[in-house]
Structures are given as C-alpha cells and as structure tokens.
Amino acid sequence: MTSDPQVPAQHGRTLTEQVMDYVRSAVISGELKTDTLYSVYQLADRLKISRSPVRDGLLRLEEAGLIEFARNRGFRIIPTQPKDVAEIFSLRLALEVPAAFRAAQACTPQIAAQLNEIVGGLSRCAEAELTEEFFDLDQQLHDFILEVAQSNRGRNIVNRLRVATRLLGVSTAGKQRTLSDIMVEHEPIITAISSGNAPAAALAMRQHLVATGKLLLAQAVQGQGLDLDPENLWTELTAGY
Amino acid sequence: MTSDPQVPAQHGRTLTEQVMDYVRSAVISGELKTDTLYSVYQLADRLKISRSPVRDGLLRLEEAGLIEFARNRGFRIIPTQPKDVAEIFSLRLALEVPAAFRAAQACTPQIAAQLNEIVGGLSRCAEAELTEEFFDLDQQLHDFILEVAQSNRGRNIVNRLRVATRLLGVSTAGKQRTLSDIMVEHEPIITAISSGNAPAAALAMRQHLVATGKLLLAQAVQGQGLDLDPENLWTELTAGY
DNA sequence: CTCATCAGAGTAACATGTTACACACTGTTT
DNA sequence: AAACAGTGTGTAACATGTTACTCTGATGAG
Known part of the structure; x- marks a missing residue:
C-alpha cells in the first residue's frame, strides 16, 4: 500500500482532534x-474515516481562523x-511583554529551576x-x-x-540567524525573570519578539x-505596541 | 403552544450559527x-432541529472557550x-490601548465622522x-x-x-454608574482619535478600560x-499592562 | 454497615443518508 | 460574437442511525 496520510490511530484522542492535527x-x-x-x-476518503469527524474538526479550525x-x-x-505577520507580532508583543513582567514578579526558585531546565534543553x-x-x-x-x-486565555x-505564523512556511532559522543566535536572545529573558527583575524581563522579551x-x-x-520596505511596514503596523 | 425557545428561522444564517447565538x-x-x-x-429537541447543527455549533463554542x-x-x-475578569481586562488593555493609539494615527475626516455618528447614537x-x-x-x-x-485578529x-465577560451576568450599568457616566468616559477617547492625538487616545482608552x-x-x-479586596486583586493581576 | 459487581440509562463520537444550493458547462437565441 | 437559459455535478448543511463509553444506582457478598 502506498503511504496514505492516514490518521495514526492514536488512542485517547478523538478522530476530530486527529483531523485538526493532520x-x-x-x-x-x-x-x-x-x-x-x-x-x-475528499479529506474523509483520504483519511479513511467518515465525514463527521472531518467536518467537526474543520468547523473548529474555521472558528480558530x-x-x-x-x-x-x-x-x-x-x-x-x-501584514498578518506584523499583526501577529503586535499581538504577541501586547501579550507576552506584560507576561514576562508578571512572570518575573511571580517567580519562585522552583519556577526558576524549571526555566533553567528548558534553557538547558535549548542549549543542547x-x-x-x-x-x-x-x-x-x-x-x-x-x-x-x-x-x-x-x-490562561493569553496562552x-x-x-x-x-x-498562523507557521503557515507562512518560513522559519526563523534561516541562514540569517543560527540557533545559537536565538539562544542568546533568550538568555536575558530567563535571567531577568529568575532574578525577579520585572522591567528587565519585559524589555528583554520585547527585544526578542521585535527581532x-x-x-x-x-x-x-x-x-x-513584494518590493515593500519591511522596516517601514513594521514601524507602521506595530505603532503603539 | 408555550413559548418554545425556538431558533427564529432567520434566512441566510445557517442553523449552526443560530444555535451559537441561542x-x-x-x-x-x-x-x-x-x-x-x-x-x-435535549437542546436539539428543545430547538426542534436535528442534533447535527447543534453539535456543530457547540463544537465551535468549545473552540471559543x-x-x-x-x-x-x-x-x-x-x-x-x-480572576478571569481581571485577565480579560488585562488582555483588553493590551490590545485596545495600542489600537486606540494607532486609530488616532490612521484617522481621516471620514473616520472621524463615523465615530461621531456612533457617539451621537450613544448620546441618544x-x-x-x-x-x-x-x-x-x-x-x-x-x-x-x-x-x-x-x-483584525485583535477584533x-x-x-x-x-x-465571556457577559457570562458573569453583571452589567456595568448598575447603580454605581449611569449611562451618562460611561458616555463621559468615551468622549476623550473619541476626541483624541479624531484629532489624531495618539498618546492621548491611548491614555483615554486605558482609563476607560481600567475604570x-x-x-x-x-x-x-x-x-x-468572596471577601477579597478587589483593588488588590486588580493590581496583582494586571501588573505590567 | 461497607464495598464490590453489574445492569441499565444516557451520552458524545462516529457513520451514513438526504436536501438544497452554487457554479461550471452546454446549447440556444439575439 | 455575445448574452442568456437550462442542466448536471459536486458540495456544505442538515437529518438520522449506530457504537462504545461513562456514570448511576441497585443488588448482593463479606
């Protein structure tokens, strides 16, 4: 049999969720x-399941935009x-910069440890x-x-x-920025949050997201x-954030 | 027949959408x-329609939280x-304050006219x-x-x-604040946007949302x-915004 | 009295059947 | 050639049938 893009019969997950993942x-x-x-x-045929879970999943994806x-x-x-990219990052700036601020305020040694664990993984x-x-x-x-x-709603x-960002098919890890470069941007965020320095955490998050x-x-x-100037577009579309 | 909470057979709208509205x-x-x-x-019975559009609508509402x-x-x-109320207004602050800023930048005479029309309606x-x-x-x-x-995504x-806010069953128009009071809060926002004063628009929107x-x-x-102090709770939950 | 077992009711999840509509295509008229 | 009516295909939307699961509550053993 050829490689059917079959939903991989996971247990515990509903077919609807598997369709959304697919x-x-x-x-x-x-x-x-x-x-x-x-x-x-078509899609139900392709996935060898009935139309119901396919339709269910698609309706939810429509709701998600x-x-x-x-x-x-x-x-x-x-x-x-x-312009969607700019809007998405506007919103992420709006949500994640204050979140970094508050995370720094709420940080406990245990949280700092978990953060370090993730960063360790990133490093590796x-x-x-x-x-x-x-x-x-x-x-x-x-x-x-x-x-x-x-x-939670912000998450x-x-x-x-x-x-939505991933749909662009673009990845930040092109030739312009290596994984290590991205690592370097993350470190000040973690350091600031771990040390409870809220304004610094917010600033570091802002710089990371802007970059x-x-x-x-x-x-x-x-x-x-397109021959637009990305820098101008960015400034225009993210004003106020 | 007793007053069945029937979906009001609107044309053009699908039953699914009507269920969501209901x-x-x-x-x-x-x-x-x-x-x-x-x-x-139960719900399908109650609305005298089949289970499909009910399920479809509910799935979308689940996606919406x-x-x-x-x-x-x-x-x-x-x-x-x-705490959800606080979170919701944190997010609205994050999204609508910058939006007011940018609306002021983007404002044209035509937009100002439309704003005034809405405000006129509010007044009446x-x-x-x-x-x-x-x-x-x-x-x-x-x-x-x-x-x-x-x-658009912000909208x-x-x-x-x-x-989600409305689910509380609380309305801002209690005894503490009359419609005219709310009007007064809106006016500086409109004035600032119409005159293109972005920082003032952002500030006015912030004050309105905080209030x-x-x-x-x-x-x-x-x-x-609950016997919590709302003021403390607010400060705690909206830090950084 | 306590706890385990089990049957039954009710349900979401999934499958399949039906209907009405949007659109492409064809042939015809002007 | 261009505009138009008719027809057929494929679809979402809606209806209904089926299955496997979760809980409840009764029954009986310890």
Whole structure:
C-alpha cells in the first residue's frame, strides 16, 4: 500500500482532534495549499474515516481562523499575508511583554529551576543543530512564561497565533540567524525573570519578539516577491505596541 | 403552544450559527447555568432541529472557550471567575490601548465622522435610558476602533472576550454608574482619535478600560460572596499592562 | 454497615443518508 | 460574437442511525 496520510490511530484522542492535527501539519508541510478548494468528502476518503469527524474538526479550525468554508463549494486555507505577520507580532508583543513582567514578579526558585531546565534543553539542541526539537522547546518556554504569568486565555491566544505564523512556511532559522543566535536572545529573558527583575524581563522579551518579528516580516515580504520596505511596514503596523 | 425557545428561522444564517447565538444569549439570560450538564439531544429537541447543527455549533463554542464537552456525559458552560475578569481586562488593555493609539494615527475626516455618528447614537440612548441599544453601540465603537487600527485578529479576540465577560451576568450599568457616566468616559477617547492625538487616545482608552474593569471585578467578587479586596486583586493581576 | 459487581440509562463520537444550493458547462437565441 | 437559459455535478448543511463509553444506582457478598 502506498503511504496514505492516514490518521495514526492514536488512542485517547478523538478522530476530530486527529483531523485538526493532520490539517495543521499538512498546511505547514505544504500538502494543503491556499487558494485551492478542498472538500470534506475528499479529506474523509483520504483519511479513511467518515465525514463527521472531518467536518467537526474543520468547523473548529474555521472558528480558530485557519480555514474558511465556501457554502456548497468546499473549504480553503486562509492565507497569511505579510501584514498578518506584523499583526501577529503586535499581538504577541501586547501579550507576552506584560507576561514576562508578571512572570518575573511571580517567580519562585522552583519556577526558576524549571526555566533553567528548558534553557538547558535549548542549549543542547542548538549545539546539536536539532532544529525541530529546538523550536518545540522554544514554544514550551514561551508557553511556560504565559503560564507563570497566570494568563490562561493569553496562552490560548498566543498558541493560536503561533500556528498562523507557521503557515507562512518560513522559519526563523534561516541562514540569517543560527540557533545559537536565538539562544542568546533568550538568555536575558530567563535571567531577568529568575532574578525577579520585572522591567528587565519585559524589555528583554520585547527585544526578542521585535527581532524575530522583523526577521519573519522581511522573509514574508521577500517570499511574496513584494518590493515593500519591511522596516517601514513594521514601524507602521506595530505603532503603539 | 408555550413559548418554545425556538431558533427564529432567520434566512441566510445557517442553523449552526443560530444555535451559537441561542446558546450565547441563553447563557447571558441565565437560562443555561454553569455546573449543569446539558446534552445535544435535549437542546436539539428543545430547538426542534436535528442534533447535527447543534453539535456543530457547540463544537465551535468549545473552540471559543465558552463551553466544554465531557465525553459521553454532556457539555457544560465554563464559569467565569473574578480572576478571569481581571485577565480579560488585562488582555483588553493590551490590545485596545495600542489600537486606540494607532486609530488616532490612521484617522481621516471620514473616520472621524463615523465615530461621531456612533457617539451621537450613544448620546441618544443614554438620554432615553435604552440600556440594551447603548451596549450594542458601545460594542460597535470598540470594534470600530480596532478596525481602524487594522487589527483584525485583535477584533476577533476582543469580541470573544466580551462574550465571556457577559457570562458573569453583571452589567456595568448598575447603580454605581449611569449611562451618562460611561458616555463621559468615551468622549476623550473619541476626541483624541479624531484629532489624531495618539498618546492621548491611548491614555483615554486605558482609563476607560481600567475604570470598567475595576468595577466589573468588584461586582464579580461581591457576586461570589468572596471577601477579597478587589483593588488588590486588580493590581496583582494586571501588573505590567 | 461497607464495598464490590453489574445492569441499565444516557451520552458524545462516529457513520451514513438526504436536501438544497452554487457554479461550471452546454446549447440556444439575439 | 455575445448574452442568456437550462442542466448536471459536486458540495456544505442538515437529518438520522449506530457504537462504545461513562456514570448511576441497585443488588448482593463479606
């Protein structure tokens, strides 16, 4: 049998959730493209399951803003434009900078230990050039900071924004920035949070997000073959944050 | 026939959307309570439609964080705690203050005219004591500011947060604050945006949201019969924003 | 009285059948 | 050639059937 993109029959997870996972990763891998109409029938066939869980999962993804339904025609992946990148990072600035501030205030020795553990993992992955694992840990770190800041709704929102970012198919780890470079940006954040220095934590988080956001924006602009100036666009779209 | 809470057979809207509307308003009106398990069967029966659109709508509401499913047991309304109120207003501060800043930068005479139109409506509703219409317009105003600030994802998020707030069953228009009082808070925001004064717009929006948030938090604490100090709680939970 | 077992009710999750609609395509008229 | 009516295909939306699970509450053993 050829390699069917079958949902990997995980136990405990519903088929609906597995469909959501599948669609998200298929979009990231480029298997599902924007500007193409797909149908629930096709996808159910492809995954060898019935239309119900497929439709259920897609409805939730629509609610999350990843896809949209065209009545009686199918559904399509919602494209992510350069200006979306700027907006996403505006929002992340708005949410994560204050979160870093509050995480520093709420930091206990135990939390500091957990932070160091994650950073240790990041270090190892950076040295070994394990890109995938590195980004998983990076995600964990940001999520943990939101958690410490007691911002549960914020966590949810940021996680969603992160998925949208990945749809660009761009990664921050291009030739312009090595994993070690990104590591260096993270260290001041951790140091500041661990030592309870809230303003410093906020500042470090801001710098990290601005650096990442600008880089992604530039790549997105370039990727679309636009001749806009990313720097101007960034300034214009993130004013006030 | 007794007054069935039937979905009002609107055209153009899908049954799924009507179910979502119904559940949202039923929660606000107190018809659906927290800590009670309801089922798709019951609700479909009640609304005289099949289980599919009910389930579809509920799945989307779960994605939005309004309800949660308990496998093979039913679904329940997710309660909104006082700390949620603080978190929601933290997020709104994070999103709407910068949005006001940028709206002021992006303001054109045409936009100013539209803002004035909404404010005019608010004025009329305040005088006539039309609470419901007043809050609709208030919502429109906040939404419009996000729109002008070109923050589409932000709009979506804030709209969702607003629904969660309403679940408390508390209204800002208690005895402590009349509609006219709220009007007064809005005016400096509009004036600053219309005149393109970005920092003033941000400040005015901040003051408005802080005032509203503190009031709602106090009501929520009181409503739950807790003896916490709302002022301390507010300061603690919104640090950094 | 306490605890384990088990049958039954009720449910979400999943499968499949049905309907009404949007759109492309064809052939016809002007 | 261009505009238009008719027709067929594929789809989301909706309805209904089926399955496997979770809890409750009764029953009986220790």
